[in-house]
Amino acid sequence: MIHFSKMHGLGNDFMVIDNVTQNIFLNSEQIAALADRNRGVGFDQLLMVEPPYDPDVDFHYRIFNADGSEVQQCGNGARCFGRFVRHKGLSNKNQIRVSTKKGVIDIQLKSEELVEVDMGMPEFEPQQIPFKANKSEVTYILRAAEQTFLCGVLSMGNPHCVILVDDIATAPVAEVGALLTRHERFAEGANIGFLQIISRDHAKLRVFERGVGETQACGTGACAAAVWAMRQDKLANSARIELPGGSLDITWQAGHPVMMTGTATHVFDGQIVI
Numbered sequence: 348m349i350h351f352s353k354m355h356g357l358g359n360d361f362m363v364i365d366n367v368t369q370n371i372f373l374n375s376e377q378i379a380a381l382a383d384r385n386r387g388v389g390f391d392q393l394l395m396v397e398p399p400y401d402p403d404v405d406f407h408y409r410i411f412n413a414d415g416s417e418v419q420q421c422g423n424g425a426r427c428f429g430r431f432v433r434h435k436g437l438s439n440k441n442q443i444r445v446s447t448k449k450g451v452i453d454i455q456l457k458s459e460e461l462v463e464v465d466m467g468m469p470e471f472e473p474q475q476i477p478f479k480a481n482k483s484e485v486t487y488i489l490r491a492a493e494q495t496f497l498c499g500v501l502s503m504g505n506p507h508c509v510i511l512v513d514d515i516a517t518a519p520v521a522e523v524g525a526l527l528t529r530h531e532r533f534a535e536g537a538n539i540g541f542l543q544i545i546s547r548d549h550a551k552l553r554v555f556e557r558g559v560g561e562t563q564a565c566g567t568g569a570c571a572a573a574v575w576a577m578r579q580d581k582l583a584n585s586a587r588i589e590l591p592g593g594s595l596d597i598t599w600q601a602g603h604p605v606m607m608t609g610t611a612t613h614v615f616d617g618q619i620v621i
């Protein structure tokens with residue numbers, strides 16, 4: 348029997364498992380079966396909450412995409428994680444430090460509604476993303492299927508490729524997202540963001556997520572898109588990123604971590620035998 352919570356961050360939805368008081372092991376096929384929206388629980392990502400490996404952090408958390416692949420970071424998941432450990436009484440803190448596959452993040456429960464996450468420093472070095480390039484650039488040229496794309500490429504712990512579009516409503520998210528998410532220059536794949544600048548402090552974004560497809564929101568995608576736009580002075584260093592499922596406030600300046608603030612929603616608790 349697996350006890351879990353169903354949660355979402357702006358419609359990016361999660362199955363969250365407390366593996367502090369439970370001892371659940373799931374392989375990638377079982378995760379993909381649970382992710383199935385017709386035959387399973389249905390989710391974009393599975394979040395496994397575990398005891399800390401390091402005495403300086405409160406918890407470790409593992410993130411799995413709907414296809415069963417384990418990934419390094421999830422921004423909407425981090426906010427839901429913070430809400431979950433309070434909801435379950437696993438922590439009574441308002442400031443929670445958690446390690447993931449790639450780094451440590453700090454989560455601040457700001458109010459009943461809002462959660463702020465220090466998402467760490469963006470990574471621009473191609474080898475660290477990873478991305479095949481001779482040197483680090485603000486903008487790269489990607490060629491695929493006889494098309495040419497100008498894009499920003501960076502990591503928030505997970506790889507992101509961001510493309511500017513004139514109209515988010517008609518952006519070719521499914522077609523170009525599927526084309527680029529497995530581009531041969533991304534050794535570990537990439538999340539593909541489509542960004543429309545509205546004003547100096549407001550942009551719209553849609554994200555084709557690695558291992559999932561288009562989601563209603565992507566926290567690391569919002570961070571990556573905002574950082575790329577701020578590097579080019581297309582956005583001020585504090586901006587609202589509006590995704591189909593809702594908005595996130597992102598603050599960043601060079602040499603500093605990315606701060607992301609938004610909601611995290613508990614939907615229901617459940618149990619399932621697998």
Ligand SMILES: N[C@H](CCC[C@H](N)C(=O)O)C(=O)O
Nearest residue numbers: 421422423505556557566567
């Ligand atoms: N699909 C992402 C992981 C989830 C990221 C997203 N849900 C977020 O809120 O950051 C990847 O493969 O790197």
